[in-house]
Amino acid sequence: MQEELKAIQTLFRENRNEADAVPMAKYMKNQFPFLGIKTPLRRQLIRQFFQETGILKKEFNREFVWALWKLDEREFQFAALDYTNKMLAKLKKADLPFMEQLLLTKSWWDTVDTIAPKAVGQIAKAFPEVIGETIDGWSIHENFWLRRAAILFQLKYKEETDEALLYQYLRANATEKEFFIRKAIGWALREYSKTNPASVKKFIESEHLSPLSVREGSKYI
Numbered sequence: 521m522q523e524e525l526k527a528i529q530t531l532f533r534e535n536r537n538e539a540d541a542v543p544m545a546k547y548m549k550n551q552f553p554f555l556g557i558k559t560p561l562r563r564q565l566i567r568q569f570f571q572e573t574g575i576l577k578k579e580f581n582r583e584f585v586w587a588l589w590k591l592d593e594r595e596f597q598f599a600a601l602d603y604t605n606k607m608l609a610k611l612k613k614a615d616l617p618f619m620e621q622l623l624l625t626k627s628w629w630d631t632v633d634t635i636a637p638k639a640v641g642q643i644a645k646a647f648p649e650v651i652g653e654t655i656d657g658w659s660i661h662e663n664f665w666l667r668r669a670a671i672l673f674q675l676k677y678k679e680e681t682d683e684a685l686l687y688q689y690l691r692a693n694a695t696e697k698e699f700f701i702r703k704a705i706g707w708a709l710r711e712y713s714k715t716n717p718a719s720v721k722k723f724i725e726s727e728h729l730s731p732l733s734v735r736e737g738s739k740y741i
Contacts, residue, residue, distance in 0.1 A: 528566075528588070528599060541553070544558075552592075552594040555595045562599070580615065585603065585604060613647040636675070637673060659693070671701070693705060703736065705729065706735065
């Protein structure tokens with residue numbers, strides 16, 4: 521693991537761009553420092569890293585992800601997610617607490633919105649018992665990033681969406697004033713409206729949602 525970690529740090533730091541780092545950090549409200557590696561180049565570098573190390577042929581390595589997560593620059597968290605997204609089929613039920621740890625650490629929409637519908641969504645689909653065991657609790661958790669993750673974990677489920685569960689989570693958060701929750705409600709409704717527009721329309725009309733949630737959720741209706 522140490523060799524892979526050293527390799528990706530070297531690769532990324534050799535491609536840092538201070539001129540781009542400042543506006544990239546500003547875009548993220550200066551929550552995190554950046555190396556200044558824009559997405560197209562980062563994807564190219566991560567593909568190179570995967571090919572040179574063969575890391576994707578191994579089992580999912582939480583220690584590798586966590587080591588990247590602890591590094592200062594945000595591109596390393598993105599790299600951790602790029603790696604995790606390539607390993608979705610290898611994720612196990614026991615990886616969900618680790619995903620919760622990631623959701624709660626260096627939390628911002630860019631990481632939460634990747635982890636929730638991808639890693640969490642994959643684990644919940646393969647091991648549906650985790651919904652009652654864990655994700656239900658997230659939906660009413662004091663930490664709004666976990667609530668956002670609960671709202672979004674079914675985002676890509678389409679016809680497999682548990683509609684009753686989705687609406688349960690949305691109702692539980694309907695009066696929330698936090699922007700990121702209101703936005704998530706709208707996003708979840710908008711995405712599900714591609715599958716069941718009549719149901720979403722009825723839900724929006726019958727519930728007391730924020731104007732933001734209604735506006736976002738109604739875009740395709």
